[in-house]
Amino acid sequence: MKTWDVIVIGGGIIGLSLAIALRKRGATVLVVERGEPGREASHAAGGMLVDCLIETPAALQPLTTASARMYPEFVHEIEIESGLTADLRDQGTIVIPRPEHIDDLVLASADLVPAPLAEFEPALAPANRPAFFLKERSVDPRGMTAAALKAAKHRGIDFSSGDPVAAVDLSDRCASGVTTTKTAFHAPKVVNCAGAWSGQIAPHAFPTRPVKGQMLCLASPSRTLLQHVIRTPDVYLIPRSDGRILVGATVEEAGFDKRTDPATIQRFHRAALALVPELRNARILEDWAGLRPGTPDALPILGATSTPGYYVATGHFRDGILLAPITAQVMADVVSGTAPGYDLNPFSPARFPS
Template identity: 35%
Template structure:
């Protein structure tokens, strides 16, 4: 079935990305956002586009991440053209550092399986790693370089996506969506602060809050918030060029000398506190990776909520009712996965066969094992 009129609940990177693609396909779109577009996880993120750095093994999820990464260069040009905003897509590469023999073994294993499936991954010894990144700690034993993992400035990205969607005709409305309206077994709209709004289809893209939208078909225990705290450091001159990462966290260098350091992983409900312990752990990680950062200024800190699912996979595609679609649960990789998610969800809404098999990402895979 094809639709002509769609409501999207949530104006994060998912909601804005889907709105842009649907509008470009000629569909009337209204994005409903209770705050401002990009107010939540999409602005809190680090902007790492790192399928290889994140991967635990080959499979459909890695495939999804790689395909989305491949869409970024084109998306950056398209958004510049549509809005004039440069989203700072930077092909900087990632260097994953090992401080112990055990971590070196992990890097060797990752290099082996990733190369076996045709991905670029270069194992460097301490001297080679410090040649590439002179400010890397002398205590690093080895590092794995992923030259094809990159970054984007996610705050600029979500701003550009929302501007682009508005420019091609998507409507944005402020308000809190209480629930999906169901009539005769199909989703026909939403309740926006008590006002019924009707549409052919509804997309739930409300990030960590998706399960709180009544009628979303998502139990709030299935999509839940995983808090991540972040720190921004500033040095006069940029000190690193790659994204640096270790078992304890990561450092993302922006071109203007800012460094985004993260992150914690905490299940603290919707408590957005930045804590002394969280900051201490992140700053210790940063200085361990790159000792010269002991002199850097701390210029900002914040926390955000990753939309977590038990199997750490997103929930994509049709929901349980005709007219209800889901685009949530992207956990640590929502910035990376936004371009492909927008494309796949649009294909579903247009009644086309999605260009990726969405079976591993179905909403109902949890029904037998929802956590207590």
């Protein structure tokens, strides 16, 4: 009977990154994915690496800051191993805030854009509101998950795709593997990285819920039309190096519904044209919706569960792309019995009654 050291449930960016981190420490790893790896929230995301004091819950700040710092090396490594690009960009973000948030940005020491807006980002329509500049990066989550998947396979991580885990198996009240709809896999350690679906796997009903985000993707007439990520109270625009511009995103409580709504997509389109008039020449490429893994307190759930050998890394809500490198590191520490070097108490699964 084949066994692994660790089974990771879910092949999104969190499961893939953790599988790689565990493999690098010598563990044999099987990723069990319900569909195809990397096709859910991690496929739908914008990829802004937001590390801004006013938008991140205080308890999460140490992890977001650490993860943002880890990003260049994290991406470089999986790009080298996979031969694929994740399009990490560091041109930065222009924030045009609501008037009531201007003081918060000033208090958070955000800088005003360092030149008149018309020179700094010529594609933007003139705005008679202050604009701030943040040194945030962005990444293409689709490129990154594809690269992580290829790097994981290259490192000898095993995959089972197209068959959902129904339950974590127990032996003497400790984790001993997983049962899927078709078969069973054996390992003394199991990590639940099933995103918005994490709560559906017995025996622990983690309180994750889907938070829908709709997104529109335009093909810009020029690859260099827009350089910076633009964040406004209505929409954000994320340029990719190949000329795509993403426009997003909604934050909706709509259950497990991934349909897009034409009126919402048209609203995004109008908002994008109002911000960047040249986009009137852009082609509409695609729209989609994805399901962020939300939790009751908007913080991730990270750590060991009350079942020995069973761990969880989920609930990354709006920050799972940003938080992938640090989550992989601290969870690989926890699973291999090493002190993680960060206070994970705010994220403990024990904070929710089972």
